[in-house]
Amino acid sequence: MKKLIVVFVLLTAIFGSAWAEEASAPPEAAKIVSALNSGDTAWVIVATALVMMMTPAGLALFYGGMSRYKNLLNTFAMTIASYCIGSIVWVMWGYTLAFGPDKAGIIGGLDNLFMAGIGVNDITGTIPTIVFALFQMTFAGITVALVLGAIVDRMKFSSWLVFAVLWITVIYCPIAHWVWGSGWMMTMGALDFAGGNVVHINAGVAGLVLALVLGKRIGYGKEAMFPSSISLTALGSALLWFGWFGFNAGSRLAADGVAASAFLATNTSAATAGIAWMATEWIYKKQPTVLGIASGIVAGLVAITPAAGYVNLQASLIIGLVAGVFGFFSVSILKHKLGYDDSLDAFGVHGMCGLWGAIATGLFADPKIIDSARGLFFGNPKQLWIQLVSIAATALYTAVGTFIVIKVTSLVTGGLRVTREEEIQGLDNAIHGERAFEIY
Numbered sequence: 224m225k226k227l228i229v230v231f232v233l234l235t236a237i238f239g240s241a242w243a244e245e246a247s248a249p250p251e252a253a254k255i256v257s258a259l260n261s262g263d264t265a266w267v268i269v270a271t272a273l274v275m276m277m278t279p280a281g282l283a284l285f286y287g288g289m290s291r292y293k294n295l296l297n298t299f300a301m302t303i304a305s306y307c308i309g310s311i312v313w314v315m316w317g318y319t320l321a322f323g324p325d326k327a328g329i330i331g332g333l334d335n336l337f338m339a340g341i342g343v344n345d346i347t348g349t350i351p352t353i354v355f356a357l358f359q360m361t362f363a364g365i366t367v368a369l370v371l372g373a374i375v376d377r378m379k380f381s382s383w384l385v386f387a388v389l390w391i392t393v394i395y396c397p398i399a400h401w402v403w404g405s406g407w408m409m410t411m412g413a414l415d416f417a418g419g420n421v422v423h424i425n426a427g428v429a430g431l432v433l434a435l436v437l438g439k440r441i442g443y444g445k446e447a448m449f450p451s452s453i454s455l456t457a458l459g460s461a462l463l464w465f466g467w468f469g470f471n472a473g474s475r476l477a478a479d480g481v482a483a484s485a486f487l488a489t490n491t492s493a494a495t496a497g498i499a500w501m502a503t504e505w506i507y508k509k510q511p512t513v514l515g516i517a518s519g520i521v522a523g524l525v526a527i528t529p530a531a532g533y534v535n536l537q538a539s540l541i542i543g544l545v546a547g548v549f550g551f552f553s554v555s556i557l558k559h560k561l562g563y564d565d566s567l568d569a570f571g572v573h574g575m576c577g578l579w580g581a582i583a584t585g586l587f588a589d590p591k592i593i594d595s596a597r598g599l600f601f602g603n604p605k606q607l608w609i610q611l612v613s614i615a616a617t618a619l620y621t622a623v624g625t626f627i628v629i630k631v632t633s634l635v636t637g638g639l640r641v642t643r644e645e646e647i648q649g650l651d652n653a654i655h656g657e658r659a660f661e662i663y
Contacts (some may be wrong), residue, residue: 260349263477267350267358270473274361275345277466278306278368285459285521289514289567290375292451293649295659298375301383302368308387309364314338317363318356320396321404328407331400348476358473359399366422367391372569373430376440376448377646380654382636389628390429398425402613412608413613414588414596416485417474419529419581420617427574428621431565434627437639439564441646451659453513460517464493467524471531484592485531494521499547503562515551521571522550526580530587533596534621538587545583546576548599578614585610 240395283302290298309317316336323331334340338356367387371378401408402415415421440448450456471489475482500519505511526546527539535541553571566570585607588598597603633639640646645653652658 226452244526246612254329258346258349259351261475263349263479264351264354266482267354267473267476270469271354271358271361273466274365274473275306276338277463277470278361278365279303281459281466282365282368282464283459284455285463285517286372286375286567288452288457288459289450291448291649292660293651293658294376295455295651296655296657297380297650300380300655301371301375301378304380304384305368305371305387306364308361308384309367309391312391313360313363314356316398317391318359321359321363321399322356322393323404325400325405326356328405328410329400330397330406331404339614350476355476358476359403362418362422362470363391363395363399364396364427366418369422369426369569369573370430370433371645372438372488373434373565374435375439375566376650377566377640379636379639379641380435380650382639385635386433386628386639387629390625393628394423394429394504395425398617398620401616403627408613408616411612412606412609412613414533414584415529415581415612415613416532416584417471417528417583419577420613423528423573423577423622424614424617427570427577428570428618429625430564430569431574432622432625433629434563434565434570436626440566441643443564450514453517457513457517460520464520464524464553467493467528471528475532481532481592484535487536488531488534488539491529491536491539492527492546493520493523495540495543496520496526496547496550499523499553501547503548503551504555507551513561518554518568518572519547522546522576525573525576526550526583528577529580530584533584533588533593533598535587535589535592538589538663540585542580542583542587545606551578581614582607583609629647 279302283299286302287295287298314337318338319333320331323333323335326332338453341352341356343351347355366529367390370390371383399421400406402413402421403409413420467489468486472482472486475485497516497520500522501511501516504515523543523546526542530538530542550572553575554568558565558568558571582599586599588596588601588606590597590601597606599607627638641650641653
């Protein structure tokens with residue numbers, strides 16, 4: 224018995240010593256977690272929720288209210304389904320294509336398929352990699368949803384679903400990698416704080432190509448096509464404005480002064496653009512419409528997106544002012560002069576104002592906010608040239624790539640456009656068997 228006690232004491236001493244040595248040295252997980260900033264993490268989680276709300280709530284209401292009464296639910300369905308598809312594609316293969324190990328500056332590697340290799344203790348910057356991936360996921364979801372604004376009233380729902388999967392994979396993910404995932408645009412020094420190229424120019428050009436391929440709606444230019452509910456659109460613009468603070472300020476991935484500056488710039492640009500669009504419409508058309516104010520707010524939000532964390536307050540006022548005027552003429556004059564049918568002005572607002580915002584970043588980037596960002600007006604004319612190259616490359620790749628995706632989608636689904644009878648009847652009833660309003 225005494226021998227057993229002695230053995231037990233010896234074993235306890237040995238293992239106790241080993242345990243003490245192990246406990247005295249922090250485990251690898253603890254070393255990783257020590258880099259975590261809980262304030263940054265909490266802010267980016269909130270920002271992720273804000274951006275998520277923008278698609279199935281804000282954008283669905285904004286687009287749905289502008290669509291005709293017989294297609295309101297179809298617009299809702301396409302918008303919400305876009306976010307669902309974006310969420311699934313992102314965690315399966317989208318994230319790794321955009322942010323996986325860089326391959327020749329063009330695309331991310333497949334190391335993180337189905338989020339493989341990303342654990343709960345992995346860190347990107349000062350936040351968990353899972354949180355970073357979720358934040359970026361919301362961008363993929365809203366970008367493809369923005370595209371559909373150009374083609375509501377006339378595209379098959381089944382074709383849209385297939386198009387969304389292919390477009391996120393082939394168009395969105397590579398451009399996100401170029402700009403944010405250590406791709407060639409990032410290496411070149413292109414500035415895009417929250418998605419001028421990646422989101423708005425990308426979505427606007429894709430929407431234009433899709434609208435041109437599909438053709439005009441029946442009766443376009445010959446009969447009035449009234450929005451179903453300006454009230455819904457106004458509410459949608461307010462939700463987008465609210466969510467956009469997560470979109471822009473959250474893109475700093477930290478709760479700091481730059482995030483606060485981006486928040487201020489975002490609000491200022493949106494407010495200025497809303498007033499500028501309203502004033503321009505009032506002068507030009509003699510009436511300040513609620514739709515105009517709502518559209519101006521969104522135009523200002525779009526334009527400030529690439530610049531938000533780089534520019535000062537004065538620049539955000541200028542960016543918003545130009546966006547409101549430029550957006551109005553893009554929608555009211557340019558579209559009609561060129562004769563294309565962009566149903567809800569995806570190209571006029573997102574494409575054109577995103578273009579202005581990307582250029583403005585090259586003009587107004589202030590090194591007092593972020594040291595490495597210096598625009599033309601702060602002594603760096605090269606930055607404007609870099610911005611122009613990035614804009615041209617994005618637009619060209621999106622235009623050609625989207626056209627290819629359209630052709631593949633058409634082959635898979637047997638065509639993109641609904642029948643004439645379905646279009647006249649309305650897609651709410653013809654496709655979904657529902658009606659948004661009772662018509663007496």
